[in-house]
Amino acid sequence: MRTSIHVNLDLCCHCGQCVQDCVTHALILDDADIPAFAEGKEKNCVGCQHCMAICPTGALSFGGKNPEDSLPVGMGKSDDLLRLIQSRRSIRFYKKEDVGQEMLGKLSAMLPYIPTGGNADNLYFTLIGSRKKMDAIRKTTYECMAKASDPSPMFIMARDAYAAGNDVVYRGAPSLIAVAIDKEKTIPGCEMADPIIALSYCELYAQSLGLGTLWCDYAVLCAKQIPEVMALLEIPQNYELVYILLFGLPAVHYARTIQPELFTIRVLQ
Ligand SMILES: Cc1cc2nc3c(=O)[nH]c(=O)nc-3n(C[C@H](O)[C@H](O)[C@H](O)COP(=O)(O)O)c2cc1C
Numbered sequence: 001m002r003t004s005i006h007v008n009l010d011l012c013c014h015c016g017q018c019v020q021d022c023v024t025h026a027l028i029l030d031d032a033d034i035p036a037f038a039e040g041k042e043k044n045c046v047g048c049q050h051c052m053a054i055c056p057t058g059a060l061s062f063g064g065k066n067p068e069d070s071l072p073v074g075m076g077k078s079d080d081l082l083r084l085i086q087s088r089r090s091i092r093f094y095k096k097e098d099v100g101q102e103m104l105g106k107l108s109a110m111l112p113y114i115p116t117g118g119n120a121d122n123l124y125f126t127l128i129g130s131r132k133k134m135d136a137i138r139k140t141t142y143e144c145m146a147k148a149s150d151p152s153p154m155f156i157m158a159r160d161a162y163a164a165g166n167d168v169v170y171r172g173a174p175s176l177i178a179v180a181i182d183k184e185k186t187i188p189g190c191e192m193a194d195p196i197i198a199l200s201y202c203e204l205y206a207q208s209l210g211l212g213t214l215w216c217d218y219a220v221l222c223a224k225q226i227p228e229v230m231a232l233l234e235i236p237q238n239y240e241l242v243y244i245l246l247f248g249l250p251a252v253h254y255a256r257t258i259q260p261e262l263f264t265i266r267v268l269q
Contacts, residue, residue, distance in 0.1 A: 001121065002063035003045040005052075007034050011059035018051035020062055024266055027051060035060060046119040084208055085223045086257045091201060091212025092171045096131065101176050103209060104112035104129045107177070110205050114198045117190030123198055124180040124239040131174040137232050138170050144226045173246035176219065177202055180239035195242035212250030219244040 005027075026041040034253040035051065049062045058067040105126060111125055128134050142164040145151065145159040160166045170176070186194060203213045223229045223241055235241055 001047045003037075003042055003047055004063060005037070006061040006064075007036075008061075009034065011057045013057050013059070015056065017054045017208070018121065021050045021054045023048060023050065032243070034098045047121075048119045050168075075199035084204060087254070088204065088207045089212075089254050089258075090213060090214050091246075091248075091250045091252060093251040094171065094212060094246075094249045097174070097249060098130050099211060099248055100127065103211060104175075106204075106209060107202065107206060108118065108233065110201065112223045114201050116194040117187035118188050118196070120185050120187060120190070122182045123195060124192070124201045124235060126178040126233045126235060127179075127200070128176045128233075133232075134174050135169065136227060137176075138167060139227045140232060141169055141226060144228055145222075152225075153223075154218070158218065158222075169222055169247060170216070171211075171214055174248040176216070176244055176246045178233050178235070178241060178244045180235045180241045182239050192242070199243055199245045199250070202247075206245075206247050210249070212252075214246040216246050220258065221247065245246050 012034055016029050016033075016035075018035045019027045019029055021044075024041070024044040024046060026037055026044045027035050028038040030036045037045070047063065047064070050066060052060050052062040052067050052075075055067065055072065061067060086107055098208070108125075114123075116122060128137065142159060142162045145155045146153055149160070158168050177199070177229065179198050180254075181191060181195050186269070203215070206213050219240065220243055223233060223244065230241065233241065
């Protein structure tokens, strides 16, 4: 990661917001009131780019990024986001066709915006982007389940269901996204939070694109118990699979939201 900053002196208004917002206090205003790394502090920079994002005049470039290439901030409409959250459903029926390159491109382009503890570059995403590749995973999964010498109750249930024409592991989905973590690069305590936050973002964004999704414990169990399935996910050795989200074009349509009554929610004042 390049952590250099460059300040356009014609644009800098010396407001110091970049310094105030620097999470690791790596920046200072120098004698001329220009932001700079404090001596020996550049190594503390986590590369969050807040300094570039907050600069009101676009004077500060971070790591060779041009502030003009950033997007204007936009928070969207909170009512729309709430309705998306309320309307999201687990989808267990998918159309045959692939989601297509455009959707895969949109999902891939969203991923770098996901937050991680300490802005760590610690996640690895595998997107299975075609039914052909997904069918290879499906076939391997059920073949290995059928061959298992001492099958778990879950394996027995899944392979019996598959023999009867029901893919209870992958629900006939044409795609999945698997998230894996490099624990060495992860802030202690964030090993579960980082990948699960990532898939939560994926789920909501995918559903906003009209895709169906399903958090899939079964798929995770299969990948962890069947080395041949894990191999098909092509996760590098230093990364550990954490979770899998199935996705595809939904073959079901929900006409209304549910009316949930879950959880204990207390507001203390
Ligand atoms: C962490 C997690 C794991 C899940 N694993 C599975 C799974 O393996 N198979 C499945 O059919 N549904 C799975 N689900 C979906 C839940 O069963 C589902 O969220 C629940 O039935 C409520 O439905 P809704 O998501 O439409 O509100 C999982 C959900 C979560 C959050």
